[in-house]
Amino acid sequence: MPMIAARSSSTAGRMVNLVAAPLMPHRLSVQMAQPFPSGEQFQLELGDQRAVVTEVGATLREYSAGGRRLLDGFESGQMCSGGRGQLLLPWPNRLRDGSYQFGDHLLQLPLSDPERGHAIHGLVRWLPWRPLERGPDRLRLGLTLHxxxxxxxxxxxxxxxxxxGDGLTLTLGAHNPGAEPAPFGAGAHPYLKPLGDRIDGALLHLPAAGYLELDESLVPTGRRLSVEGTRFDFRRPRVVADTVLDTCFTDFEEPFASLDGIRLWFDPQHSFLQAFSGDTLHRDRRRRGLALEPMTCAPDAFNSGLGLVVLEPGQEWSASWGIGLDGALTEAAVVLTADGP
Structure with missing residues (x-):
């Protein structure tokens, strides 16, 4: 065992002998700051609005306005689950068997939805994005997808x-710097948070006249159906109740959807919106929020071509959507929640 060498010294006029003593081993405890699972947290503020975007996936982790949390997101110490707030690029939703033909090439993607054997929600959800511009109420992140x-x-x-003043706007941009065309689609996966604990009592307005028929693996069959007379008809606001949704809506009469007064709008680039009630999530997150996913193309668009964008060499593309509070719809939802469904 190591020893401390003996020596003599004088303290306050007295001679003190320091005898040899064992150097006892000990463990040094150092409190280290742990990195967030979702990387750097970028906070935006304006008045009573606050948003948090993460480095990983350029994910909208949190958004609140008027003293109300508008998103069912996740905490800074957690890893994102269920796609909450993530961006879906260069395709949203499912791609059948993860395979597609583009030009003369038959291509195979990793099956990120192994349960159903599909590729799902693109390639950028877990990649780090870099800040390009920052301000108190704005942020622009960038990523090169190789x-x-x-x-x-x-x-x-x-x-x-x-x-x-009217809420949060997200504008997605894409540029093809290569020498070949590239297939492309975009989407996002925010979960809107109801006034109550579950979406069952929430007031949903989806002014969409049609939806896409899906097969048993949740990929479109190619048939576009009318919502008339079905459980998917939310053209007039009504309570979600026990409706199970994993449904792609289209043919919007107006380009928005709302839940309990939270309004999600989208520009004409977005022809589709997936609604997901979260029934297949972990039990503590089921039906706690309603995912309303604006999409520029249909599920499996790399195969069907429905809404697919082909970015030519040098071409630039952009599209926008946003979230805010609708005062009139919020008041109606509050009354409905107080009275019960």
């Missing part, structure tokens, strides 16, 4: 978040 198995194309992507 060629990889199943998607041998390069894309320069951007996501710009901006708070204004």
């Amino acid at each position: 060629p990889q198995p199943g998607y041998p194309f390069t894309l320069d992507l951007s996501a710009a978040f901006k708070l204004a």
Whole structure:
């Protein structure tokens, strides 16, 4: 065992002998700051609005306005689950068997939905995005998506978040710097938070006249159906009740959807919206929020071509959607919640 050498010293006029003593081993405890699972947290503020976007996935983790949390997101110490707030690029939703033909090439992607044997929700959800511009009420993040198995194309992507008086706007951008065309689609996965604990008593308004028929693996069959007379008809606001949704809506009479007074709007680039009630999530998150996912193309668009964008070499593309509070719809939802469904 190591020893401390003996020596003599004088303290307050007295001689003190320091005898040899064993150097006892000990463990040094150091409190280290742990990194967030979702990387750096970018906070935006304007008035009573607050949003948090994460480095990983350019994910909208949190958004509140008027003293109300509008999103069913996740905490800074957690890893994102259920796609909460993530961006879905360069395709949203499911791609059948993870395979598609583009030009003369038959391409195979990793099966990120192994239960059903599909590729799902793109390639950027778990990648780190870099800040390009920052301000108190705005943020623009960027990412270069490099060629990889199943998607041998390069894309320069951007996501710009901006708070204004009417809410939060997100503008997605894409640029093809390569020499070949690239297939492309975009989507996002925010869960809107109801006034109550569950979506069952929430007031939902989806002014969509049609929806896509899905097969047993949740991929479109190619048939577009009318919502008339079905459980999917929310053209007039009504309570969700026990309706199970994992449904792609289209043919919107007006480009928005709302839940308990939270309004999600989208520009004409977005022709589809997936509604997901979360019934297949872990039991403590089921039906706690309603995912309303604006999408520029249909599920499996790389195969069907429905809404697919082909980015030519040098082409740039952008699309926007946003979230805010609708005062009139909020008041109606509050009354409904107080009275009960």
